[in-house]
Amino acid sequence: MTTLPHNLTAERGWLHGAALDLGILLGPWVVVAALWAARGGDGASTALWWSQFVLGNTTHVVLTFVLLAARGDVLRATPSQARIVVAGSLLTFALSWALFRGVQAAVPDWTDFALAVAAIFGTHHRLSQAKGIWSLYNLRGAQLARPAPSGRERSLQQHWVSVGLVVVMVAWLFVPSGPGRSFPLLQAIPREPAMLPYAAAYLLAAAWLAFVAALLVELGRARPRSAPKVLHVGTHGAAVTLAILAPVWGSIVWGAIHGLEYYFLCARMMRPREGDAAPGPSARWVWPLMLLSMAPLFLVGLAISPFAAVRPALPSGWAEEALIVVNALVMAHYFADAFIYRFRIPGVRQVALRRLGFA
Numbered sequence: 001m002t003t004l005p006h007n008l009t010a011e012r013g014w015l016h017g018a019a020l021d022l023g024i025l026l027g028p029w030v031v032v033a034a035l036w037a038a039r040g041g042d043g044a045s046t047a048l049w050w051s052q053f054v055l056g057n058t059t060h061v062v063l064t065f066v067l068l069a070a071r072g073d074v075l076r077a078t079p080s081q082a083r084i085v086v087a088g089s090l091l092t093f094a095l096s097w098a099l100f101r102g103v104q105a106a107v108p109d110w111t112d113f114a115l116a117v118a119a120i121f122g123t124h125h126r127l128s129q130a131k132g133i134w135s136l137y138n139l140r141g142a143q144l145a146r147p148a149p150s151g152r153e154r155s156l157q158q159h160w161v162s163v164g165l166v167v168v169m170v171a172w173l174f175v176p177s178g179p180g181r182s183f184p185l186l187q188a189i190p191r192e193p194a195m196l197p198y199a200a201a202y203l204l205a206a207a208w209l210a211f212v213a214a215l216l217v218e219l220g221r222a223r224p225r226s227a228p229k230v231l232h233v234g235t236h237g238a239a240v241t242l243a244i245l246a247p248v249w250g251s252i253v254w255g256a257i258h259g260l261e262y263y264f265l266c267a268r269m270m271r272p273r274e275g276d277a278a279p280g281p282s283a284r285w286v287w288p289l290m291l292l293s294m295a296p297l298f299l300v301g302l303a304i305s306p307f308a309a310v311r312p313a314l315p316s317g318w319a320e321e322a323l324i325v326v327n328a329l330v331m332a333h334y335f336a337d338a339f340i341y342r343f344r345i346p347g348v349r350q351v352a353l354r355r356l357g358f359a
Contacts, residue, residue, distance in 0.1 A: 012144075013137065013140050013141055013226045013227070013228045014140070014228045015133065020264065021231075022231075023260075024257065024261055025231055025232060025257060027055075028051070028252075028253050029253060031050060031055070032051075044248050044249065044252070045306050048251075048252050049301065049306050051252045051253075052255065053297070053298055053300075054301075055255075055260055056256070056258075056259025056260055056262060056263050057255030057256060057258055057259040058297060058326065059259070059297045059301070060263055060266070061297075061329055062294055062296075062329065063294070064333045064337055064340070065333070065336065066266075066290065067266055067270055067340075070270050070280045070289070071269065071276075071278075071355065072278050072280075073277065073278070073351050074269065074351055077345075077348045077351040077352070078345060085335075085336050085339050085340070089332040089335050090332070092332045092334075093332035096118075096328040096330075096332065097325065099114050100327050101324050104320075104324065109191075112187045112190070113189070115186055116173060118327060119169070119172060119186055120165075120169060121331065123164070123168050123169060124161060124165055126254060126255070127164045127165060129337075130160070130258075131160045131161055133232060133261060133265070134232060136356065137226060139353070140358075141229070146224060146226070147223075149222075150218060150221070150222070153219065156211070156215050156218060157215075160215075167205075167207060167208045167244060168240060170196075171184075171200075171201055172184060172185040172186050173185075173186055173188055174195045175194055175197075175198060175200045175201045176194045176198045177247050178246070179198050180198075181194075185247040202245075204244050205241050205245050208237070208241055208244060209237070212233070212240075215233055216230060216233065216237075219233060235257065236257070239253050239257060242254070267290065268356050269352070270286045270289070270355075271283055271286055273354055273355060273359075275354075297326060300319070300322045300323065303318065303322065340352065
């Protein structure tokens with residue numbers, strides 16, 4: 001059997017290390033709980049800002065393109081990948097900007113329709129990332145010479161994205177966003193009330209929890225059991241449940257977990273690896289490069305900050321226009337990520353796993 005480094009054995013299956021994994025998965029819950037305890041429902045705007053611009057749900061999107069520029073092997077993992085990713089991302093950005101800007105200018109009442117389109121892609125993206133990281137926990141288990149996941153776990157894992165996407169989008173588009181309210185979180189059709197009663201949220205949450213419970217039971221049967229993987233699946237399952245029952249607060253927690261996960265995944269991908277054919281940032285410059293690249297998006301965040309003391313004085317309408325550009329960049333990032341992490345394609349899988357340290 002291959003001898004593993006001491007630190008890998010000691011981590012017992014953690015992806016980044018026990019402290020960091022726990023911080024990524026549980027930290028957003030602590031931040032949001034503290035804001036709720038301090039300000040109640042009035043703290044939602046502050047919590048949303050923290051989730052988007054500090055914990056990374058918005059700021060992380062530029063890191064996709066920084067990674068492609070810093071590590072050319074990711075961009076050229078297959079002969080056609082560079083053309084597809086560059087042309088597709090530019091086209092997605094242009095079409096998304098035209099959609100968001102056009103709707104706002106011509107038919108502002110339909111703004112939520114454009115946001116609903118973005119939410120569908122964004123929800124799929126979050127669920128897909130959670131599923132992908134779940135697979136990395138399985139790879140960590142393989143490095144520790146643990147048995148492969150059961151067939152039932154793999155089967156349930158394959159349905160994670162589709163089941164989650166359906167329950168979340170039904171809740172956000174067709175169910176009131178709270179008891180006693182008339183409209184859903186995203187009012188895609190202007191002035192139309194929610195199509196389903198709020199009680200439907202409980203049915204959707206129950207269906208999702210049944211699915212997650214089946215997963216956790218299956219993960220619990222494994223010997224030895226992987227506590228990090230159970231925590232990852234359970235935490236994401238809880239975040240989706242909250243997103244169904246309390247869409248605003250749920251999207252805040254879930255988005256923060258997603259952003260933090262992306263920060264540290266991107267940092268791993270950007271590290272120099274043995275056999276790199278082209279120069280790139282050294283290990284000590286990975287995080288400074290990431291922070292510098294995210295600075296413009298953070299400045300956009302300051303323009304809409306709930307903290308008046310740090311909000312800069314900007315020309316009228318500047319922040320609104322900047323957010324349209326940011327939202328278009330988010331959509332382009334969905335497109336690029338869909339190709340960077342296509343693990344079913346051997347060339348992409350080989351490059352991504354080497355960059356992640358799972359070669």
